Amino acid sequence: MGEVMVITSGKGGVGKTTTTANIGTGLASLGYKVVLVDTDIGLRNLDVVMGLENRIVYDIVDVTSGQVSYSKALIKDKRFPDGRLNLLPAAQTKDKTAVNQAQMQKLCEDLRKEFDFVLIDCPAGIEQGFKNAIAGAEKAIVVTTPEVSAIRDADRIIGLLEAGGLRNPRLIINRLRPAMVKQGDMMSIEDMVDILAIDVIGVVPEDDTIVISTNKGEPAVLDDNSRAGQAYRNITRRLTGADVPLMNLEVSEGLFDKVRKIFGMGR
């Protein structure tokens, strides 16, 4: 039986879809059978981030409404010739009420019989789309960025997840800028853990390669030269139980630091 994991955040634009695409692709790279489910009905995006947008025939609503079997609707990612990475796209022309919680539970139950990992990409917000997305999940990952708005929403989502029976969600801190943290102008990993009081499963640095890989529709986790890709590879391994230390995000010492040390002004 596979694991059903929802990737959520509350706030939009913090990187849920990018995270889902990279973790899913990363897990497939390690040899697992993976299916990504886009539940953002009406605002379909996981397909373009994965570069699979031209191959969609059926979508999640076709499956939950019983019109086609899920195996017919799944898009196989050709980067993995044995078909171990799959996408179930969201419907683009319907709204969130086209699927209900019972249908999502049934879908997740079916998918976990065949796949090692079922990753649910959750829409932003706390309304029906969120409730649907978490309905069939047994684990949750909360994505946040080091901003007050994203952290506040993450805190609320953690509360709602726990109220919905999803205990101990794990945190991904996305778009961290180590130089700003060092300056004291961005909250650090410790600051965020302190506030949210949940376990961190990974920290992804702000990285231009994410923009480039999204432009191309090739998840950064496949790019050996991408720092963010390395962070996602680490997260992927942690999800499979490996003990991988957090990446070293230290910025090299600037001139000011050196001068400060010489004058003994460091505190």
Added chain:
Amino acid sequence: MAVLDFLNRMFSRENSNNSKNIAKERLRLVLVHDRSSVSPEIIEALKEDLIRVISNYMEIDERSLEVNLNNEDSSVALVANIPVLGLKRRNVPR
């Protein structure tokens, strides 16, 4: 003196005016409120515990007991309004 001051400001790291400290403080306050509204059951549990403890010392009107979190300027206060009906005569339990 002014020069030293300037240098210190320029080189200091853990300035409490750093924007991240402002962010943390603002978040801390706003989350106290958010969290209490997410879980009214916590306030309910707190009420029950309060009643249990206070009843050791005095008789209180349990039904008109009010417990709220009040947000004032830069702090959050727990405000409890507990009508006392009478004091108990027995000794304070140890």
